[in-house]
Amino acid sequence: MAALLEVGGLTVRFGGVAALSGVDLAVREGELLGVIGPNGAGKSTLFDCLTRRCGPQEGSIRLGGEDLTRLPAHLVADRGIARTFQNTALFPGLSVRENVMTGAHRHGRAGFWAAALGRASGEERRLRAVADALLDRFGLAEHADHPAGGLPYGLTKLVEIARALASGPRLLLLDEPASGLAPGEVPALADLIGQLHRERGVTIIVVEHHMEFVLALCRRIVCLELGRKIADGPAGAVRQDPAVIAARLGVVR
Numbered sequence: 001m002a003a004l005l006e007v008g009g010l011t012v013r014f015g016g017v018a019a020l021s022g023v024d025l026a027v028r029e030g031e032l033l034g035v036i037g038p039n040g041a042g043k044s045t046l047f048d049c050l051t052r053r054c055g056p057q058e059g060s061i062r063l064g065g066e067d068l069t070r071l072p073a074h075l076v077a078d079r080g081i082a083r084t085f086q087n088t089a090l091f092p093g094l095s096v097r098e099n100v101m102t103g104a105h106r107h108g109r110a111g112f113w114a115a116a117l118g119r120a121s122g123e124e125r126r127l128r129a130v131a132d133a134l135l136d137r138f139g140l141a142e143h144a145d146h147p148a149g150g151l152p153y154g155l156t157k158l159v160e161i162a163r164a165l166a167s168g169p170r171l172l173l174l175d176e177p178a179s180g181l182a183p184g185e186v187p188a189l190a191d192l193i194g195q196l197h198r199e200r201g202v203t204i205i206v207v208e209h210h211m212e213f214v215l216a217l218c219r220r221i222v223c224l225e226l227g228r229k230i231a232d233g234p235a236g237a238v239r240q241d242p243a244v245i246a247a248r249l250g251v252v253r
């Protein structure tokens with residue numbers, strides 16, 4: 001299958017710190033890729049570059065053949081990239097449904113705020129329908145009218161993923177979806193992400209420290225350390241790669 005995402009020689013420096021150094025990465029259409037690495041490896045910086053929150057000093061980013069390297073950040077969603085954040089970034093005062101609706105408005109400039117102000121009732125109905133279908137799928141329908149700020153942490157992680165999916169992305173970036181979850185919640189989240197991937201065929205990159213979670217979910221894993229890619233391949237091989245084990249991330253069985 002053709003590569004949907006092609007990253008070449010990506011380099012990001014913050015002063016003297018090289019957060020990413022010459023990282024190459026190709027992700028096939030429909031792939032579910034895991035990215036692991038110790039603290040400070042550059043995982044979030046990679047997502048920040050892909051969503052244009054930060055600009056690389058060197059390198060290129062192409063999605064579906066289009067060069068996104070200098071794309072303004074506000075156009076990223078229009079190109080079909082959506083993400084979640086390590087620390088959830090919901091609007092605490094809006095309801096769960098409204099939060100998911102904010103994710104659904106990428107195609108139509110009538111958009112969420114016009115809808116919220118009652119200027120686009122057809123658009124508002126469409127956004128509600130998209131949000132409600134996702135809330136059903138995520139088992140969150142009973143929370144739809146509750147303020148997002150009052151939800152238990154595990155549910156806020158689900159709402160974030162639902163919101164990111166609401167835009168119908170081609171590429172979904174999940175930044176540490178399992179962090180902060182109770183151990184019992186982690187396998188269920190891995191199952192849900194795997195099901196969504198199969199159902200929707202969306203290309204997913206998931207960054208996670210939780211090795212068992214990544215192994216349960218991803219056939220291919222990339223490992224970053226100190227901004228460099230130190231492994232890239234089938235999960236079974238990467239988990240036993242000496243460099244990955246030396247970075248205290250491998251699993252020897």
Ligand SMILES: Nc1ncnc2c1ncn2[C@@H]1O[C@H](COP(=O)(O)OP(=O)(O)OP(=O)(O)O)[C@@H](O)[C@H]1O
Nearest residue numbers: 014017018019037038039040041042043044045046
């Ligand atoms: N805005 C910034 N200003 C200065 N340094 C930064 C900035 N963002 C990241 N860094 C540095 O870049 C390096 C990579 O950070 P990044 O957050 O991408 O790593 P990470 O792999 O996501 O780590 P973690 O697993 O702890 O979230 C680190 O040394 C970090 O301190």
